Amino acid sequence: MTPNRADCLGIIGVARDVAVLNQLPLVEPEIVPVGATIDDTLPITVEAPEACPRYLGRVVKGINVEAPTPLWMKEKLRRCGIRSIDAVVDVTNYVLLELGQPMHAFDKDRIEGGIVVRMAKRAKRWCCLMALKRS
Incomplete structure (x- = not known):
């Protein structure tokens, strides 16, 4: 592409x-647009506007992270070459397949200080969804 x-x-x-x-x-x-129903927010700082001119987020509460992904969604993801991880991640991947909009879900309780959008720093290590360390 x-x-x-x-x-x-x-x-x-x-x-x-x-x-x-x-x-x-x-x-x-x-x-159908869905307006915010809670006032909870998280600060977002875009340090690389040339690479990411707009970054949006939405706080969603009351998610049951233990809920299973419906079988029909798991199967659609599998047929598109995407491994099912959990219901939250699977929904974001499903939206990507349907609309072409990349998404990511964060656990707000584990974020300190907000979200910073920037280019990677040299020799910075990070942990991907499969819990593997990357450089």
Whole structure:
């Protein structure tokens, strides 16, 4: 995928392109905006606006992190080459597949001082979702 075609990172983007190429109508899913219902926030600092001009977040409470991912979603992820991790991560991956919008879920209680968006620092180690240390 070339950088100028990020719209095709999700099923909707590909469907839009195919519809135009075949001169077919496209019925896009209705996405209803959901306003915030709680006042809880988390500070976000973007230190690399040239790489990430906009970074948005939403605090969601009452998530049961022990809930299983529905089988239909696990299967759709598997068929797209994505390993099921847990319900929260699986939902973010599902949204990526559908809309092409990359997402990440954080545990707010484990974040100290907010989220900082920046370029990686040299020799910085981090832990990925599979608990492997990376450099």
